[in-house]
Amino acid sequence: MTFSSHSRFDFGELASRYDSWYETDEGRRHDAAQKQAVLALLPKHATGGRCLLDVGCGTGHWSLFFAQQDYEVTGVDICPEMIAAAQACKALHCRFDVADAMNLPFLDKSFDVVSAMAMLEFISDTRRVCAEMIRCLKPGGRLVLGTLNRLAEINQRRVAEQAEPYVSAQMFAPEELCKLLMLFGNVTIRVTMEEMAVQRQASDGPAPVKHGLDDRNESGAFIVAMVVKP
Numbered sequence: 001m002t003f004s005s006h007s008r009f010d011f012g013e014l015a016s017r018y019d020s021w022y023e024t025d026e027g028r029r030h031d032a033a034q035k036q037a038v039l040a041l042l043p044k045h046a047t048g049g050r051c052l053l054d055v056g057c058g059t060g061h062w063s064l065f066f067a068q069q070d071y072e073v074t075g076v077d078i079c080p081e082m083i084a085a086a087q088a089c090k091a092l093h094c095r096f097d098v099a100d101a102m103n104l105p106f107l108d109k110s111f112d113v114v115s116a117m118a119m120l121e122f123i124s125d126t127r128r129v130c131a132e133m134i135r136c137l138k139p140g141g142r143l144v145l146g147t148l149n150r151l152a153e154i155n156q157r158r159v160a161e162q163a164e165p166y167v168s169a170q171m172f173a174p175e176e177l178c179k180l181l182m183l184f185g186n187v188t189i190r191v192t193m194e195e196m197a198v199q200r201q202a203s204d205g206p207a208p209v210k211h212g213l214d215d216r217n218e219s220g221a222f223i224v225a226m227v228v229k230p
């Protein structure tokens with residue numbers, strides 16, 4: 001594969017079993033919490049368009065979710081094995097191609113939303129990749145980003161156990177991510193609360209209103225951030 005110095009980990013070998021995490025109880029719980037946090041930030045076609053670029057899309061798990069939210073999704077990933085797995089799903093309103101986030105093969109201002117889920121921590125030059133993603137956004141467009149929280153106990157345990165790919169990741173704390181993203185526009189940050197997502201799944205009631213740094217929940221497993229391009 002074209003694994004390069006632009007990435008911290010080669011996902012090629014993991015591609016065929018990557019999605020099995022989402023099928024475990026723990027994976028389902030984390031996925032529900034992450035999607036809840038993303039939905040709270042994802043604009044409802046803020047710039048009037050529905051073109052979404054999913055950078056580091058992997059097997060297309062999140063691309064499919066964004067397509068279900070009525071976006072036309074282009075997913076790109078540096079790993080051909082991950083892209084082959086994504087293409088095999090033949091998801092409606094999604095197309096997938098191999099591309100490096102360091103040099104995105106798209107014109108300036110061509111997308112309404114750019115997403116990057118669990119990707120930034122596996123990049124060697126995060127500032128450059130953020131600049132690339134912002135370049136591809138229309139003015140007023142949104143960058144929606146999710147990344148593993150360095151302060152979360154689960155992630156610290158994964159690193160202590162030398163578990164891959166976590167031990168290769170450069171994880172952010174919420175404040176660190178905020179500082180990086182503020183270079184590019186107005187930033188909103190949330191941290192996932194896995195227990196609340198479970199409660200929400202179990203009850204059929206309204207979504208819990210409490211999440212994010214406002215509630216001093218800085219140690220949930222996943223940070224979700226949105227940047228509005230000026």
Ligand SMILES: C[S@@+](CC[C@H](N)C(=O)[O-])C[C@H]1O[C@@H](n2cnc3c(N)ncnc32)[C@H](O)[C@@H]1O
Nearest residue numbers: 006007011056057058077078079100101117118
């Ligand atoms: C942890 S996986 C996340 C996949 C998917 N977004 C998800 O959440 O299921 C990280 C992905 O980032 C991709 N990646 C790493 N470096 C990249 C780069 N320079 N350009 C594009 N994708 C990259 C990897 O190949 C991998 O598929």
